[in-house]
Amino acid sequence: TPAPVIPPSRARERNSVLGRPEFMSLNQPGGGGGGRESGKMPEEDCMLLNPSFKGIAKNSLLAIDICLSKRMGVCAYTSSSWGGCRSMVALLALTGHGITWIIGTIVCLTRSNTLAGQEVLVNLLLALIFDVITVAGVQRLVKRRGPWEMMPGFMDCVAMDTYSFPAAHASRAAMVSKFLLSHLVLAVPLRILLVLWAFLVGMSRVLLGKHHLTDMVCGFALGLLHFSLMETVWLSSSMCQTLISISTLSWSPFF
Numbered sequence: 250t251p252a253p254v255i256p257p258s259r260a261r262e263r264n265s266v267l268g269r270p271e272f273m274s275l276n277q278p279g280g281g282g283g284g285r286e287s288g289k290m291p292e293e294d295c296m297l298l299n300p301s302f303k304g305i306a307k308n309s310l311l312a313i314d315i316c317l318s319k320r321m322g323v324c325a326y327t328s329s330s331w332g333g334c335r336s337m338v339a340l341l342a343l344t345g346h347g348i349t350w351i352i353g354t355i356v357c358l359t360r361s362n363t364l365a366g367q368e369v370l371v372n373l374l375l376a377l378i379f380d381v382i383t384v385a386g387v388q389r390l391v392k393r394r395g396p397w398e399m400m401p402g403f404m405d406c407v408a409m410d411t412y413s414f415p416a417a418h419a420s421r422a423a424m425v426s427k428f429l430l431s432h433l434v435l436a437v438p439l440r441i442l443l444v445l446w447a448f449l450v451g452m453s454r455v456l457l458g459k460h461h462l463t464d465m466v467c468g469f470a471l472g473l474l475h476f477s478l479m480e481t482v483w484l485s486s487s488m489c490q491t492l493i494s495i496s497t498l499s500w501s502p503f504f
Contacts, residue, residue, distance in 0.1 A: 314461050314463045315396055321462070322455065322458030323456055325457060325458030326397075326458075332347075338453045341449060342418055345447075345450035346418065347405060347408040347417065350377050355374065358371065368484070369432050372489070373425075373428055376475060377421070379479065380475050383471070384415060384468075388411065389405055391414045391458070414461070415467040416454055416459075418451060418453030418468070419447075419469050421450075422447035422451055422472065423451075423468070427472070447498075
């Protein structure tokens with residue numbers, strides 16, 4: 250019996266189907282398992298044919314995070330739904346900026362006359378510098394962009410806060426609020442306002458379209474971790490006085 254003739258259109262269709270990624274392993278020399286160990290498929294083929302539940306869950310959570318963050322960026326631009334409040338929200342975010350807190354702490358340190366006050370302020374200054382450097386380093390490693398495409402401002406560039414993850418303002422607000430709650434005697438209303446301020450500072454950056462919700466949550470967690478680390482390496486009053494003397498060029502190691 251003569252072999253059946255395959256129409257050219259059917260042959261082209263068959264070749265295009267076999268050219269798909271999931272059939273690439275079949276087109277390799279020894280396809281069907283002749284050139285490989287029997288019963289095993291290459292890892293890339295397994296990923297294409299059977300995506301893992303972990304990968305699907307991760308992608309789904311990221312999609313939800315991006316969607317919610319975009320919806321909450323109501324002050325991202327002046328034309329946004331809450332664009333009229335953008336200046337006020339940006340001012341609130343400025344209260345959690347690293348440069349703002351570092352300069353403010355240095356000014357307070359120059360005006361402090363007590364050893365206890367200087368000890369607290371020196372440790373706070375070191376904690377702020379540590380927070381800025383650590384967050385900037387993690388951001389450079391992850392390089393996650395914000396939910397809205399926008400260029401970082403001048404103050405953000407100075408503080409090396411140019412990427413989205415983790416949220417630097419949230420990290421700093423959590424660390425500062427925990428630091429002040431631990432080392433200052435405050436009335437209950439002030440303690441509540443301090444915690445509320447930290448939360449609003451983190452949220453302000455989400456409203457401005459600078460960060461995702463997960464960036465803010467991880468920023469809060471990182472700030473609390475920074476506080477715990479600084480408490481572990483807390484500098485004594487004598488060490489703080491030595492640092493102050495060195496910084497003011499009045500330190501003498503022999504007298």
